[in-house]
Amino acid sequence: MSSLPQEQMAEVRAIFKAFLKRRNLRQTSERAAILDAVYATGDHVDADELYLRLRQNDQQVSRATVYNTLELLLECDLIVRHQFGKNQAKFERAYSYWQHDHLICLDCNELFEFCDPRLQGVQEMVADIYGFEVTHHSLNLYGHCQREACPNRPEEEASPQP
Amino acid sequence: MSSLPQEQMAEVRAIFKAFLKRRNLRQTSERAAILDAVYATGDHVDADELYLRLRQNDQQVSRATVYNTLELLLECDLIVRHQFGKNQAKFERAYSYWQHDHLICLDCNELFEFCDPRLQGVQEMVADIYGFEVTHHSLNLYGHCQREACPNRPEEEASPQP
DNA sequence: ATAACTGCAAAACATTTGCATACAG
């Protein structure tokens, strides 16, 4: 996931602008900066990471404003929030990005994204059975990746330890 | 989900006892009481609920011990932990209970349990593709239930969404 | 002008930790 091309980024800013207008909220440089910061990273970020990153880039913001603005961005569906384990919430941009689920390595905390069409079917069937209007879902698979770089990897047969 | 029959409860206690012994941990009345308390409720409970419930029943425990013991119960797979939204973790007994996922009403916070065999397939396929050893998963569907008792229910006939 | 926004620091909340005391093995 890399950063968005210029024109799409312009589109995203326009969406946020329109949302603020519709809600009679103000456009501030802080809000704009926070939107840009989330979209500038291709990764999953938490509120504090954003706060620090903005600070480093001369953007004067407070944590409170970061949290507030993330709430707004959630409301206009420009970002999504994930709760992995009991850690802080992670945010990810949602515009023009595929709907996906996550695979999490318990050893190195690495995140992988995947999508399986069968989930759509599961969601529809459950909604039908329970008389629910399902708005969204969260599926996380936890386990152990087999990458070389992964610590705590169960060593293969011949791996002498120093 | 009602409470377990006597003999199964005895089995559960035996499992915990064996686990403690294997790990050279002590058997204390607090630990026993906490195990019983989780299994006594058929519902999802959080640590503080358990703490308060034990207190009410003359069981002298501290929050720290509740948290510690829940950790032990997780390690021996007698309970599972769920993270719904950003709230505190919820715990649920795991012995002799079907593996299931959750459907959560965003209006009344009611929890429903379901199971769809397709998930097994999804899990296996993703594990295969990514070279992962998947140990467990967490699938939550969020939406709006249609129950009479549910607050925030869209009133009257179905209103079309903009 | 004026109502909304910001930053700060304090509050809230769930969970963890340090340490003196109690008690299981």
Add this chain to the structure above:
DNA sequence: CTGTATGCAAATGTTTTGCAGTTAT
């Protein structure tokens, strides 16, 4: 006896809140 578990209270980490001052509209 001995080391582990406990209870308490204080510490932690994340998120929210109250308020005085600032700013977009």
